[in-house]
Amino acid sequence: MAKPCRLVKPNHLMKPVSATRVSGRYLSHQQGLPHLPVPPLQQTCERYVAALEPIVEEEELQRTRELMQDFQRAGGVGERLQRGLEKRARRTENWLSEWWVQLAYLEYRLPVVVHSSPGLVLPRMNFSDKQGQISFAAKLIAGVLDFKTMIDNETLPVEFLGGKSLCMSQYYEVLSSCRIPGLKRDSVVNHAKGSPPPRHITVVHNFQFFALDVYGGDGVPLTVEQLRVQLERICSSSSSPPQSADDVEPVGILTTQHRDSWGKAYLNLVKDKTNRESVSIIQRSIFALCLDGAMPRVSDEMIRSSAAVQMLHGGGSEWNSANRWFDKTLQFIVGEDGTCGANYEHAPAEGPPIVALIDHVVEYTRKLETETPPSSLPLPNPQKLHFNITPEVKRDIEEAKQSMNILAEDLDVRVVVFGHFGKSVPKSHKMSPDAFIQMALQLAYYRMYQRCCATYESASLRMFRLGRTDTIRSASAASAAFVKAFDDAGRQNTEKVDLMERAVHAHRSYTNMAISGQAIDRHLLGLKMQAVDEQLSTPRIFRDAAYAKALHYQLSTSQVPSQTDCVMCFGPVVPDGYGVCYNPMSDHINFSVSAFNACEETDAARLARTLEESLLDMRTLLDQTPRAKL
Template identity: 80%
Template sequence: MWGICCRTVVKVGMAKPRHLVKPVSATRVAGRYLTHQKGLPGLPVPPLQQTCERYISALEPIVEVDELTHTKELLDDFQKAGGLGERLQSGLEKRSHNTENWLSEWWVQVAYLDYRMPVIVHSSPGLVLPRMNFSDKQGQIRFAAKLIAGVLDFKTMIDNETLPVEYLGGKPLCMNQYYEVLSSCRIPGLKRDSVVNHAKSLPKHITVVHNFQFFVLDVYHSDGSPLTADQLCVQLERICRASAESSVDPVGILTTQHRDSWAKSYLNLIKDKTNKESVLAIQRSIFTLCLDGAVPQVSDDMYRSCVAVQMLHGGGSQWNSGNRWFDKTLQFIVGEDGTCGANYEHAPAEGPPIVALIDHVVEYTKKTEMVGSPTVPLSMPQKLHFNITPEIKNHIEEAKHSMNVLAEDLDMRVMVFRHFGKNVPKAHKMSPDAFIQMALQLAYYRMYQRCCATYESASLRMYRLGRTDTIRSASSASASFVRAFDDPSKQNTEKVELMEKAVKAHRQYTDTAISGQAIDRHLLGLKMQALEEKLPVPDIFKDVAFAKALHYQLSTSQVPSKTDCVMCFGPVVPNGYGVCYNPMINHINFAVSSFNSCEETNAGQLAQAVEGALLDMRTLLEQTPRAKL
């Protein structure tokens, strides 16, 4: 149940802007990373009574009155002096003194590694970059070569410990996730997956996938210097020539399976020595580059939505779902027609390091091309071979079928809201993120005449090894605002007051969350502490209201980026929506997803409703004198 919280991306809206292409230091600053990490505070354990009170407030807009009364009774019993709540709280506080971060190990385990649904759609986000200026194989190879060089440029900062420290509200952030995204990979297990990181063994290669075939491409010379973009072009051309035919079994599609199914297929696959060596080479690689064919021809309006599907799951077995290794933490995807983006496995990291790396790489690819480098002999990229038994072939066919069912079920709409961006809320002295979140609340209310549990990710990176907590965007203030907005009996001045209160309440909850005082991870910790101490799971976690609180029909995330891109992910419940957005100065990129199998939801309709809500909110502010500040 708690695992559903992981399928959104971290909120990074308040981070200071980065200068993206920094000179890479040639000198290693040994020990800088550890020194920085040790200086960060540990994640606090919020007071028990505070969390219980805030939990009740969070339930008010989404549960019935009788359910709320019952929950209050359960919480009163839970908080009794000398009771179960106090014991669990005490256990958590002891754990916080004895660990670097009392939450992080539990969170990765429960939210990711124990989660058994496929990583595609349900967990791993995709990222859609603007269409690049090429439309043939040669252009694809040239761009991909520069992309590789850009990642290696960023990697040098990680390796040398010269990566600039990020700040939030003047406070330094944990940089650990940057050290987890390269040379790492998820490994399927029968009940729980694991993540391996090979960075310390200094891998020298990336994995390149083309026409469902995998290659090891060494990206460093024997003296440790990286291959130039020109040299990488030569190697990528060799790979494309060596894999011109696509009549092979797409082994990569196995990584799209339900995790238990993939774990069984995986054990079967690596029984063979050749297969095991090939899989290990993929796992050890710095990252994966997927060279795709052109995407299906669609109208300009649907182009970004079509690309989002390619980044999220590859479009099905007939397209590019087999041209991936979805367990790899970082996959860059470059299509022959200029489509470009990424997919990342969520367990090792949140959005910020991925976005920072991609921003850096995109800027790097814009640099003028270097003059041709000296000709040096380059060893042929090594093709990875797989021995496909009839049993493995059956697993591949099953994976194709399951993948296609999921691809058919997902409805993904990317909308570029061009009327305004973060400039408008800022002009009215409102947080752009809170303004957009209230538009989402209004859009949902207009469609369904009710409020729903809404998840937005908040960064806990002010604390050592911090990951995320939940900003609960549905509040009593937001409920009052959306109910009044279309009520003709309400005056505009009152509606604006309610909007301002709702935006302010969201801003306050955001501050609460990033300072480690939100409710969701604390409640998870209390539940996990009960399991750790082999105590009965408290009744508050068996409550109907608790199930409703975790049934996020709106799973949302703001992922700002210097690059004009948008992240995308699937809904976290069958009758829900996934909404990711990137607010730019004068426009906002949205990706909205839902499942076709649910008759209640429709991604296109929600996207239209969000557009209408944003426009109506702006009109209200402009037409109401007291809003003009």
């Protein structure tokens, strides 16, 4: 079997090796990384046709084969686009990254809430009142600033995958950055490299926004005790009834809108000088901290799922959806009842760097704080950010509330802790835990629908400079053979195990191919974009019905492993699909499953149950079937 590549994370609580900046260290590391390759054209064409086999009818497949032969013929359009792409790769740092951020994020016009931005659910913290919330939040801020020191000093330990160092650029993009809405395309600004760099964070409480300086006059971060005092000031000044109605208008709800609507509303909002200054302060802040009220009461079984709702979208306008600024790259969310987590705007980074930062912060909050003498210097009051609400802005807010409430009602999220076993079981059978879980997902989907579907699993391209992701296509000819045989009483168990091993092996091979820059999806996208750049008509292969099916991911999945017992969650990417994220721990697996209620065919709770059954049945099959030694 292909050897699994493991992400090796350094101990993120390592103190910086130098208190001062190691200038140029980051740049020299980045320059040592290889460029993203352009795969061979014929290889991608063959693999694309193979990827379609389990998800399209034979008639459609035959048509695609004919189109593909025409596309890749000698002297044809495919060869021309391939040459153009290879030329682009020679003159850019990464031929894909700029296109990918524009297409996947900045030109994507559905709301970032649910459709793009993931949430992250942390274990419930041990507090249930305002004082506990404030104390934890103060430690959390200090933990982020501790991590920021490593970023600022360029002493962040480099991560490795399969013995190869990874691109660290995403770590340098998540703090002091923000998405800016546009009328047809958004943009992202990063103020970390500005002069002077930001020294404040945004704190949101009761839908009101504050700028909190987190560094003293000497440039040293505030102590946990000082931060606690400042957060208490914020909470006490925003708990009592505000002086004017404008101060309670939930301006943050505007960031939940469809991007075109928000682009227009944004221009309305920032016409006013006060509003423009307040928005600019939020955009330039290091990160946002959302201090939420308690969540709606739910059964113990639904506590994690309810927390996922808060992290993904806040529960609607009556709950916490307006207690956010969803354009902010990184928002930490701390609820009064111990519910904690984060939401992040996806354009600058993938999940693993966010999780590494959060692992560090959680570990930091658990450390015993050394007693620091109270500072004799008086702290300036946090700055309340004011907004002038015109009738136009008021109308935009009301529209945003209605749209957000519809979206909140539509999304069903289930967080499940699968407690029967964790990654140690597949490992004991010499199987990749990720591939094992992906095959259980394929089996669960087949059991529910009696067919296979296009499945997306994100693969990291961070072995390459400025690498983001490619697609691991988990539905393969091998996985289809396995799931169709599994419940067939006429098949022998030894044959089923053999098919399972083949399916797991095929997935592992595709994963290794993807992280090595040899998968098909980004290459095909690059060829399509090259045609746009060269002002050619879209090649017929990209207008083929099979191509649309291949990109209609009814299962959109991601493994986001973490040292903390947490789980990431995100919405489905198609109306009749599921969003599935998982974090395999040694003795259990955390899953989140999402679906839209508006679709009668999908059911998040049912998929979660069927997935649990599939995992158990696969283990039982392995335990009960004698096998020859691998």
